[in-house]
Amino acid sequence: MLFVLCGAIFLEGIDVAMLNVALPSIRADLGMSTGELQWVMSAYVVGYGGFMLLGGRAADLFGRRRMFLLWLTVFLLFSGLGGFAEDGNTLIVARFVTGVAAAFMTPAGLSIITTGFAEGPQRDRALLVYSGTAAGGFSIGLVVGGLLTSADWRWVFFAPVVLSFLILVAALALIPKSERPDRTGQRVDVLGALTVTGAIVLLVFAVERAAHTGVGQTLGTLAAGFALLIVFVLTERRAAAPLVRLGIFRSGPLVRANLAALLFSGGFFGFQFIAVLYLQELRGWSTVQTSLALLVIGIDAALSPTLTPRLVNRFGNARVIFGGLVLAVLSYALFLPVGDDWTYAAMFPSLITLGLAFSLAYGPLTIVATEGIDEEEQGLAGGLLYTSFQFGAALGLSTVxxxxxxxxxxxxxxxxxxxxxxAALLVPLIAAALAALISAFGLRDRPGATADDAQRTAPVAAEGAAESAETAEAAR
Structure with a gap:
């Protein structure tokens, strides 16, 4: 089961990374303007970020396996449509629907893990492997995208179709069926779904377009988004079966994890965007050279399932997250004085430090954001986290x-x-520093969650063993 779900999150990561590399070739072939080309990326982010909360709640209400399989199929179909696109509008629509599919598929997959593995060391290990696979997909996608684009940019869309089909076949066989969720008294919160989705779409839209439109239009879009957000909060307070139970935000670790994820994601994607511009526009490096240069950031794919679990076992999630965010600050600070003649050796310390920072921060953030949440709200918790990551990415890209x-x-x-x-490199530096500051408030939490869990469950296990022995004796 974990193998299949890791394949799905790998697919999402490699899909985004390959498209980043292929954008110049797409513009040349389809004759798209810079504004239209920007929407090839923005449409995906708007669909992903806008429908994530609805996707998470849908997994809880209608069945995680069912939602995962359905939207993986939609992802497959519309990725293929993007490959056949003959004009920019078709491609943009295909990317929007692909983003919506990812918004339903990803929290469903995450909640299958968090409900399929017992909370504690086993689940933590699974989540760290899962997050490492996601990072590996993004890193490998940078290189594979460059190679496929050199042949034909359409393969950037056809390759995920093949991978999606293989994952779908494996998912049908390996993800176990479960009982249909009991929705007695749990009506679908239609008004809540419409208002929060509209609010997030408008906010993501405003952030994505901030660098390309006037101040008045940006402020107007932001105001409309915040107005819908207020309506959503008022709706949820009165709803008998709310889309988002507002009480979930009483969890301090969940709130800190989501804020830190938003800022960390913004800094991470903003930095990579500027690094690509520097290498290609100023230094004249090719697409493949740029991809290979950034590949070292993908070291987190190896460290997340190996080094990070050991550190979490010894120091606890809060301290590992804080350490990762401090390393991110160091990474951006090392790259800040970049010159027009820097060698790759001069860039290397910053890039490898960022890969280490990602391996320490991303997986534990996923654990903290879903730890202690009731099983029936695991999809919602996953949706909140990925909404934070996506909105952070949009915010970081637009700001830089x-x-x-x-x-x-x-x-x-x-x-x-x-x-x-x-000037732009100051943005990820500030974002990472703020994330580190927020995560520092979690250092007061218990340092050894795994050890505590073991101590807490030991008496229960002993009691269960004693009861089993008594039952066996009675049977004899």
Missing amino acids: TAVNVAATAEGGSAKALLDGYH
Whole structure:
């Protein structure tokens, strides 16, 4: 089961990474403007971030396996449609629906893990393997995308179709069936679903377009998004069966994990965006050279299931998360003075430190965000976390783009480009520092969750063994 679910999250990671590399070729072939090309990425983020909460709740209400299989099929079909697209509008629609499919598929897969493995060391191990696979998909996608694009950019869409089909066949055989959820008295909160989805779509839309539209339009979109968010909160307070039970936010670890995930994701994606621009625009590196240069960040794919579990067992999730975020701050600080003649050896310490930071922060954040949450709300907890990651990515990309554009002088000289990069690199540095500050409040939590769990469950296990012995004696 874990193998199948890791394949699905690997698919989502590799799909996004390959498309990043293929964008210039897509624009050249379809004759898209810069604004239209930006929407090839933005449509996916809007669909993913906008429908994530609804997807998480749907998994809890209608069955996790059912939702996973259904939306994996939709992902397969519309990824293929993107490969056959002959114009920009078709491609944008295909990417939007693919993002919506991922918004339903991903929290369903995560909640299958969190309900299929007992809370404690076993679940933690599974989640760390799962998060490491997601990171590996993104890293490998950078290289595979470059190779496929060199042949034809359409293979960037056809390759996920083949992988999706294999995962779907394996999922039908390996993910166990479960009883249909009891929805007695749990009506679908239609108004809550519409308002929160509309609010998140508008907020993500405003953030994504902030660097490309006027201030008035951006503020108007943000105001509309916040207005819908207020309506959503009021609706949930009165609903008999709310889409999002507001009491879930009383969990301090869950709130800290989501805020830290939002900021960490924003810094991580913003940094990679600027690094790609620096390597390709200023240094003139090819797509494949850039992909190989950033591949070292993918070290987290190896460290997440190996090193991170040991550190979590010894120091606890809160301390490992804090350490990872401090390393992220160090990574961005090391890259901040980048020059127009830096060798790869000069960039390497920053890149490998970022890979280590990701391996320490991402998996434990997933654990903390779902730990202690009732089984019937695991889909919701997963939806909240991935919403934070996606909204953080949109926020980080838009902010670094806006700062970069504002700080780059006209003329396009090497110095002007470098000044813009230096200013934009402050954004991920500040975001990581804020995430570290927020996570520091969790250091007061118990340091050894695994050890505590073992101590807490030992008396229960002993009692169960005693009862079994008495039963056996009575039978004799």
